[in-house]
Amino acid sequence: MEKEKEKKKKKKEKIYIGEKDKGYYYYEEEKTMLGKGSFGVVFTCYNENRKGEMYAAKEVITDNGSDAETYLESEIKILDRISELEIPNVIKKVHATSPKALPDGKKSMRTIIFEMCSGKSLERLIEESAPFSEEDICYILRPLLKCLKGLHNDKIVHRDLKPANILFKKEWSSGNPTELRLTDFGVATKIARGLSDGMSAVGTMAYMAPEQIQMLSYQPATDMYAFGVILYQMLFRFLPFADQTAVRTWFQKNPPCVVMPRCRPVSVECFDVLQSCMRIDPSCRYSAKQLLKHRFFKAKREKDWSLHMFEEVFDGSLNSLFYRLDGVAPDYSEMWEHSKEEDEDPIFKSNERFVYNAQHDSN
Numbered sequence: 001m002e003k004e005k006e007k008k009k010k011k012k013e014k015i016y017i018g019e020k021d022k023g024y025y026y027y028e029e030e031k032t033m034l035g036k037g038s039f040g041v042v043f044t045c046y047n048e049n050r051k052g053e054m055y056a057a058k059e060v061i062t063d064n065g066s067d068a069e070t071y072l073e074s075e076i077k078i079l080d081r082i083s084e085l086e087i088p089n090v091i092k093k094v095h096a097t098s099p100k101a102l103p104d105g106k107k108s109m110r111t112i113i114f115e116m117c118s119g120k121s122l123e124r125l126i127e128e129s130a131p132f133s134e135e136d137i138c139y140i141l142r143p144l145l146k147c148l149k150g151l152h153n154d155k156i157v158h159r160d161l162k163p164a165n166i167l168f169k170k171e172w173s174s175g176n177p178t179e180l181r182l183t184d185f186g187v188a189t190k191i192a193r194g195l196s197d198g199m200s201a202v203g204t205m206a207y208m209a210p211e212q213i214q215m216l217s218y219q220p221a222t223d224m225y226a227f228g229v230i231l232y233q234m235l236f237r238f239l240p241f242a243d244q245t246a247v248r249t250w251f252q253k254n255p256p257c258v259v260m261p262r263c264r265p266v267s268v269e270c271f272d273v274l275q276s277c278m279r280i281d282p283s284c285r286y287s288a289k290q291l292l293k294h295r296f297f298k299a300k301r302e303k304d305w306s307l308h309m310f311e312e313v314f315d316g317s318l319n320s321l322f323y324r325l326d327g328v329a330p331d332y333s334e335m336w337e338h339s340k341e342e343d344e345d346p347i348f349k350s351n352e353r354f355v356y357n358a359q360h361d362s363n
Helices: 002-012 067-085 122-129 134-153 220-236 244-253 268-277 288-292 333-341
Strands: 014-016 025-028 033-036 041-047 053-063 093-096 107-115 166-168 180-182 259-261 322-324
Touching: 025 053, 053 067, 067 093, 067 107, 067 134, 122 166, 122 220, 134 180, 134 220, 134 288, 220 259, 220 268, 220 288
Parallel strands: none
Antiparallel strands: 014 025, 025 041, 033 041, 041 053, 053 107, 093 107, 166 180, 259 322
């Protein structure tokens, strides 16, 4: 009996978030961490008025006048704007607390309450299920394109588009349409006249566009490059560039073109999407609006797509492993010989399944 009473007491113990009269959001005594964002940590919380319905609470600790505080204020404003416009497939903000001073007197904490997504992140799904069929890729990425179309129409650039920031509302199942949410708008920005000076390189290196790394500008096309990287990763399970330190150096001097392995058949339609999104010149990339009308995303089944274009049999030579995204197989024989002499050569690493091509792709 005493143990049962103790259990009941523990269940009643709650840690309320912010002002108690605004929604009655609370943590259980032992907080459950869901993950980490650009500037905060996310925990499971509950709503007392809705019989303990689960939500996600993002806690952000900031110094007065710090970048984290600036990004937090910007994130809240952008999320409010997104809610006003009813842009689909964006994580819904339901509440934000006022800044609460911490004991040291120099820092403060704010909490943003979001809807709960019970499914996995696309990052986890890629780890577990990639490579995906092109049909499943369409099911997953079509809702993301609708989200990007709405954001870009209002000149909002996410700037950190990556699988870790894409959550599934419910568990994903192959061969079925899905509902997802784009999250973490901590470094998102609203630009004027369709273009913004870069000023600083924010984002995640593996998904950053050339102009983003070079700190030239941010524009909707910047997100579309990241979209192309995500598509590449879903097709082949690995990233187009592995050595991110080397990539930063190359992009700052002379952006490399991306190559793709012939390890699986890729439809002409899918190749066209990938080729466009990963162009070095932002003006040559498809927009989200254009991609929603593209045959690859409009076709319902794989049988509706054209014949696969990469079905050549591997003949043992290095050149038959890769295609540049301009459709030409480059000659890597010299790189291959050089890489045997220097294992640390940045152009080609023999333990990777792809090649870094430092030749500039003007298209």
